[in-house]
Amino acid sequence: MPSKSKSKSPYKFSYTDAIQGKELYNYFGNRVLESRASSGRVVAVKVKPTEGFARSEADMMHYASQQPGILAPQVLGCYDVDPEITVTVSDLVEGDSLDNVWHTMTKEEQKSIKEQLKEQLRLFQQCTQPYIGRIKRQETRNFYDRIHFHFMGPFESEEEFDSWGLERVKSPIAKKIWARLLPGMRGAGEQKFVLTHGDLAARNIMVKDGKITGIVDWEYTGFFPEYMEYALATVIHDCPEDWWKPHLKEILEPCGYKRAKFTAAIKWRGW
Known part of the structure; x- marks a missing residue:
């Protein structure tokens, strides 16, 4: 089963930054939205059913983004926005x-x-x-x-x-x-x-x-x-x-x- 740890997040945003936005991608229900945080920063919001998500996915993408030269998006936050939906907020990749x-x-x-x-x-x-x-x-x-x-x-x-x-x-x-x-x-x-x-x-x-x-x-x-x-x-x-x-x-x-x-x-x- 996926980990549901509620330990303190190492990331920078609160769940209120994971708002609705322009849909960029929808693959079998896994959606990615372009959104804007309260700071004005343009971000990507990945929306997934909580049942099929492990926070370790966000941990790994965050790890990869910190390695020299690896082109992984920087993770800004990972939150349960309701009992059935989890969102991962990251930098929006251009292109x-x-x-x-x-x-x-x-x-x-x-x-x-x-x-x-x-x-x-x-x-x-x-x-x-x-x-x-x-x-x-x-x-x-x-x-x-x-x-x-x-x-x-x-x-x-x-x-x-x-x-x-x-x-x-x-x-x-x-x-x-x-x-x-x-x-x-x-x-x-x-x-x-x-x-x-x-x-x-x-x-x-x-x-x-x-x-x-x-x-x-x-x-x-x-x-x-x-x-x-x-x-x-x-x-x-x-x-x-x-x-x-x-x-x-x-x-x-x-x-x-x-x-x-x-x-x-x-x-x-x-x-």
């Missing part, structure tokens, strides 16, 4: 989402965007933790369940994470096969898990004048093995942006055939 402008770009402009995204991923991988989860050892969104809002972790090791995943394999025969294969699929030596955005869809990449201005929607973020960004982009997400997947495969480091197959084996679409 257009990449899905709206990619096909108007020249080949050189597209190449530049991909290089910029590679640099963002390099910066992500410089941010590490010795466990799988979110900062302060908080749980992460269970992205293997595609239709429910469940959470998972934290996990102290890749072995523990794989063992949790193995329990999701329904076929007893397949479970035995994966139990033999998984030890050889894990990295050796000291384990460090890297900052992972988790949903690098083109709609979540903001651009202006040929430059990436921000990466938004950190719902699936956490610290994971390096393969996870690729696995999420190519196996987990049923992305309507099929045209974007080949470009992501060029940008991201492949996770390997066996790891992709195991990821697919524990994904559950609900049917």
